[in-house]
Amino acid sequence: MKTIQVSTTINGDPAEFICTPDETLLDVLRNRLGLTGSKEGCGTGDCGACSVTVNGRLVCSCLVLGAEAEGAEISTIEGMAEGETLHPLQRAFIEHAALQCGVCTPGILVAAKSLLEKNPDPTDEELRYWLAGNLCRCTGYDKIIRAVQVAAAEMRGA
Amino acid sequence: MALDAYQKREFKQVGTRPNRPDGVDKVTGRAMYGADATAPGMLHAKVLRSPHAHARIVAIDTSAAEALPGVKAIVTAADFGVPEDAFLLDVQDHCMAREKALYDGHAVAAVAATSLAAAKAALNLIKVDYEVLPHVTDVDEAMKPGAPVVQAGRAFENVPAGMSENVTHHCEFGHGDLDAGFAKADHIIERSFRTAATHQGYIEPNACLASVTSDGRADLWVCTQGQFFYRTLCAAILGMEASQLRVTASEIGGGFGGKTMVYMEPVALALSKKAGRPVKLVLTRDEVFRATGPTVSSSMDVKIGMTKDGRITAAQARLRYSGGAFHCGTVDFGAQAAFAAYDLEAVQTLGWNAMTNRPKESAYRAPGAPLSIYAVESVVDELCQHFGLDPLAVRLKNAADKGTKSSYGPTFDQIGLKATLEAAKAHPHYAAPLGPNQGRGLSCGFWFNFGGNTCVSLSVNTDGTVGVTEGNPDIGGSRASISLMAAEELGIPYDKIRTIVADTSSLGYNDVTDGSRVTFAVGLATIKAARDAVQKMCSRAAKIWGIDEDAVEWVDGAAVPAGPNAGKFPPMTLAEIAAVSAETGGPICGHHEVNADGAGVSFGVHLCDIEVDPETGATKVLRYTVFQDAGKAVHPSYVEGQMQGGAVQGIGWALNEEYIYGADGKLQNPGFLDYRIPVASDLPMIDTVILEIPNPGHPYGVRGVGETGIVPPLAAISNAVSRAVGVRMTELPMSPPKLLKAIEAKG
Numbered sequence: 001m002k003t004i005q006v007s008t009t010i011n012g013d014p015a016e017f018i019c020t021p022d023e024t025l026l027d028v029l030r031n032r033l034g035l036t037g038s039k040e041g042c043g044t045g046d047c048g049a050c051s052v053t054v055n056g057r058l059v060c061s062c063l064v065l066g067a068e069a070e071g072a073e074i075s076t077i078e079g080m081a082e083g084e085t086l087h088p089l090q091r092a093f094i095e096h097a098a099l100q101c102g103v104c105t106p107g108i109l110v111a112a113k114s115l116l117e118k119n120p121d122p123t124d125e126e127l128r129y130w131l132a133g134n135l136c137r138c139t140g141y142d143k144i145i146r147a148v149q150v151a152a153a154e155m156r157g158a
Numbered sequence: 159m160a161l162d163a164y165q166k167r168e169f170k171q172v173g174t175r176p177n178r179p180d181g182v183d184k185v186t187g188r189a190m191y192g193a194d195a196t197a198p199g200m201l202h203a204k205v206l207r208s209p210h211a212h213a214r215i216v217a218i219d220t221s222a223a224e225a226l227p228g229v230k231a232i233v234t235a236a237d238f239g240v241p242e243d244a245f246l247l248d249v250q251d252h253c254m255a256r257e258k259a260l261y262d263g264h265a266v267a268a269v270a271a272t273s274l275a276a277a278k279a280a281l282n283l284i285k286v287d288y289e290v291l292p293h294v295t296d297v298d299e300a301m302k303p304g305a306p307v308v309q310a311g312r313a314f315e316n317v318p319a320g321m322s323e324n325v326t327h328h329c330e331f332g333h334g335d336l337d338a339g340f341a342k343a344d345h346i347i348e349r350s351f352r353t354a355a356t357h358q359g360y361i362e363p364n365a366c367l368a369s370v371t372s373d374g375r376a377d378l379w380v381c382t383q384g385q386f387f388y389r390t391l392c393a394a395i396l397g398m399e400a401s402q403l404r405v406t407a408s409e410i411g412g413g414f415g416g417k418t419m420v421y422m423e424p425v426a427l428a429l430s431k432k433a434g435r436p437v438k439l440v441l442t443r444d445e446v447f448r449a450t451g452p453t454v455s456s457s458m459d460v461k462i463g464m465t466k467d468g469r470i471t472a473a474q475a476r477l478r479y480s481g482g483a484f485h486c487g488t489v490d491f492g493a494q495a496a497f498a499a500y501d502l503e504a505v506q507t508l509g510w511n512a513m514t515n516r517p518k519e520s521a522y523r524a525p526g527a528p529l530s531i532y533a534v535e536s537v538v539d540e541l542c543q544h545f546g547l548d549p550l551a552v553r554l555k556n557a558a559d560k561g562t563k564s565s566y567g568p569t570f571d572q573i574g575l576k577a578t579l580e581a582a583k584a585h586p587h588y589a590a591p592l593g594p595n596q597g598r599g600l601s602c603g604f605w606f607n608f609g610g611n612t613c614v615s616l617s618v619n620t621d622g623t624v625g626v627t628e629g630n631p632d633i634g635g636s637r638a639s640i641s642l643m644a645a646e647e648l649g650i651p652y653d654k655i656r657t658i659v660a661d662t663s664s665l666g667y668n669d670v671t672d673g674s675r676v677t678f679a680v681g682l683a684t685i686k687a688a689r690d691a692v693q694k695m696c697s698r699a700a701k702i703w704g705i706d707e708d709a710v711e712w713v714d715g716a717a718v719p720a721g722p723n724a725g726k727f728p729p730m731t732l733a734e735i736a737a738v739s740a741e742t743g744g745p746i747c748g749h750h751e752v753n754a755d756g757a758g759v760s761f762g763v764h765l766c767d768i769e770v771d772p773e774t775g776a777t778k779v780l781r782y783t784v785f786q787d788a789g790k791a792v793h794p795s796y797v798e799g800q801m802q803g804g805a806v807q808g809i810g811w812a813l814n815e816e817y818i819y820g821a822d823g824k825l826q827n828p829g830f831l832d833y834r835i836p837v838a839s840d841l842p843m844i845d846t847v848i849l850e851i852p853n854p855g856h857p858y859g860v861r862g863v864g865e866t867g868i869v870p871p872l873a874a875i876s877n878a879v880s881r882a883v884g885v886r887m888t889e890l891p892m893s894p895p896k897l898l899k900a901i902e903a904k905g
Contacts, residue, residue, distance in 0.1 A: 001275070020275070030193075030194075035187070036187070036190075036191075036193075036194040037186070037187015037188070038187070039191070039193075039361070039362065039411070040193065040363070040440075041361040041362065041411075041443065041830075042443040042829065042830050043442060043443060044443065044829055044830070044831065046443075046829060046830035046831045047361055047443075047830050049361055076187070077185075077186065077187035078186070078187050080185075080186070081186055086182070086185065086186075090182075090185035090186065093181070093185050094177050094178065094181035094182065094185060095177060096795075097175070097178075097635075097795035097796060097798070097799055099178075099181070099184055099185070100412075100633070100634050100635060100796075100799055100803065101360075101362070101409075101410060101411050101412045101413075101633060101634075102180065102183075102184030102185075102189055102409065102411070103191055103360075103361045103362040103409075103411025103412060104361050104411075105184050105185055106185075106187045109185060125839075127838070128838040128839040128841070129838075129839045131837075131838040131839075132837040132838050132839040132840075133837075134837075134838070135359075135361055135830060135835060135837065136361070136838075137358075137359050137360055137361055137412050137414070137803070137807070137835060138412060138634070138799070138803045139799055139802060139803050139806075140802035140803045140805060140806030140807075140836075140841065140844045141806070141836075141837075141838040141841055142802045142841075142843050142844045143795070143798075143799060143802070144838070145838065145843070146843075
């Protein structure tokens with residue numbers, strides 16, 4: 001299959017890759033660029049473990065083709081911390097036990113960050129519906145909701 | 159007193175909530191899971207699976223696939239031997255069908271190629287000639303004489319007349335005179351229940367990277383709950399010596415029991431051996447549903463007699479479980495757990511397993527127990543309704559306690575059931591008002607807990623820090639708990655300790671991470687390894703001071719002279735002793751090896767409020783509180799996490815999750831869209847109340863906490879729903895169409 005050359009920006013840095021026309025953005029990130037922080041839990045857009053943002057929009061990267069990333073700005077879990085400084089969401093997840101196995105965590109962090117950029121002060125219900133596309137099988141979501149609210153409050157300067 | 163017996167003490171670090179050592183890796187995407195590893199020259203593998211529920215494999219032609227460019231190896235059952243051991247043969251047959259495909263999704267061949275695309279293309283070129291056979295996927299149908307026989311010659315030797323040879327197992331537990339007991343009852347209720355098979359639903363699909371070299375050595379990187387057990391199985395199937403196969407457990411993206419069994423790992427090893435290159439094999443979600451995991455499905459009858467003041471006079475359960483196309487003994491656990499919460503004079507539990515054309519059952523959090531306890535707790539609830547009795551009061555009246563001869567034989571030591579029930583009774587949740595279409599339900603839950611083979615090595619580094627090497631994959635925060643216990647025992651800060659999970663070449667055998675055993679058994683071994691190191695450090699200090707080593711004590715992280723020498727020398731801290739270890743006899747390490755018993759059974763009580771929409775049959779969980787005895791909660795946040803996670807898995811089982819088979823015997827919902835696990839918007843906060851009734855069999859009083867939490871939700875939700883709609887529900891899941899039908903039938 002003929003490959004396509006794609007120029008894009010990932011976590012603020014220029015990135016170029018080639019991919020086949022049927023290759024998903026998730027496969028590109030994981031297999032061609034070594035960014036394995038995004039996980040494949042289903043490959044059908046049902047679990048959210050592969051969540052990234054493309055031009056600021058939250059997507060399941062398993063439902064986006066690599067070729068669609070041409071000229072786009074992509075953010076993944078690997079770009080969430082600034083150097084050694086964790087994002088408030090990342091810190092809150094550790095401090096409030098919002099992760100167990102951790103395989104859904106990258107996707108949930110990316111999704112939660114995306115919500116807080118749009119809505120810095122969500123209700124629990126808004127948060128629960130926003131995260132309804134991100135499956136977690138370990139926690140029962142309780143501590144995830146609490147951790148996001150702690151981080152949201154911190155980010156608001158509350 | 160035994161060395162490992164509980165001793166009351168004031169804890170300094172155990173019971174605090176420090177950050178987990180794997181936290182930063184997991185929030186930054188650095189943690190390495192099964193599918194995240196690569197190797198030089200790595201090939202990609204895919205598995206060809208049976209599209210039939212039951213079919214004889216007449217012939218497999220792989221020639222066209224082998225000719226495809228990029229294809230490096232193909233294996234079928236012909237590439238494996240035929241193990242003599244029946245269990246091992248089942249494990250192997252499950253990984254790769256031999257003679258017959260036994261369920262929809264059963265592996266029949268596998269390909270390794272230079273790209274995933276080539277491997278997929280090769281699957282399409284493999285020609286399998288099937289002779290389709292009649293199938294059976296329902297447990298009751300499978301037990302009837304004349305049912306399609308899943309595997310001939312596997313029948314339980316004492317199968318009663320009138321049962322199919324699919325019946326591979328029978329068990330019986332109990333004591334007392336049932337007839338006399340039922341004769342004393344003021345009312346008897348007997349009901350039949352059915353539960354669907356569910357999947358563990360771990361978010362990380364099974365994945366491995368296998369590398370076999372031409373000199374016979376092999377490495378396996380795999381997401382597993384037990385690298386040592388995987389080594390045992392893979393080495394036996396591949397005909398390798400254990401020392402030549404090193405298995406490394408990756409970070410594990412959920413297991414819940416489902417990653418205690420090999421599925422495709424021996425296949426990946428066989429492909430690697432044949433191709434002479436590393437092979438990565440990652441299952442798709444469809445494959446995870448069709449060929450890994452699920453629980454048993456069940457059909458059950460429960461009969462309980464009660465006096466009008468709420469005393470249970472006799473109880474009987476008949477359990478029919480199916481663990482899929484292979485022999486399965488999980489019904490034993492269901493039968494043993496069914497009435498464990500009750501102090502009964504007359505009780506009997508009978509269990510059968512029948513083979514069906516479904517994938518081989520794997521453990522799922524307290525395997526077998528949620529089902530039988532669901533049936534029992536439903537009948538108890540209905541009896542409470544019949545007499546107008548308070549369901550908590552009735553459970554307290556009949557509750558098992560220290561000294562109770564349990565329904566499965568042993569006499570209980572110190573248990574926390576009554577305290578847990580009292581806590582539920584005193585909680586504001588129990589007295590909160592309910593609105594229209596709302597119901598409150600409760601259920602007791604029980605799990606045995608396990609100890610098992612455990613080996614821990616603890617090294618004191620010369621800079622005063624400590625490494626703990628253990629052999630159990632961390633599925634719920636155990637590295638943090640182990641570090642906490644080591645810190646407590648050594649008297650040094652938690653952050654001076656790093657606990658790692660070793661590969662199979664670095665430590666002695668450890669049983670699988672299951673049975674809620676890790677914090678209990680690995681914790682016990684860690685405490686004793688720390689005591690071993692402390693003894694050595696005291697001996698080094700004694701040597702330096704020139705006094706008898708018996709005259710040295712360990713206090714707050716330092717050796718101090720005791721007895722007649724008290725005060726003669728300043729204390730030597732762990733760091734000071736470690737720094738000069740080269741001059742006092744060399745490195746200082748502590749070890750402990752044990753086959754631990756004394757795990758201590760676990761009880762929980764769940765309380766839930768739900769609301770049913772009478773128009774749609776949809777159930778919303780409004781409030782949920784978990785009460786559970788943790789013995790000693792080493793890291794309370796992670797104990798709460800186990801209780802919350804278990805509860806929500808049980809809620810999913812009660813309301814939505816099920817394996818749906820069509821008349822063609824094919825699984826109709828092998829994906830997260832149609833197999834619906836709970837999402838954040840389905841749920842309220844899950845409140846937790848941890849009780850700490852020390853386990854006499856652990857130095858710190860620890861009990862396993864991981865599994866009990868999934869046991870009560872099935873009945874708690876069903877009891878709440880039944881009370882809300884005024885119909886006794888007897889089948890799980892209570893998905894909206896089923897519930898709507900029940901509401902409409904009531905009129």
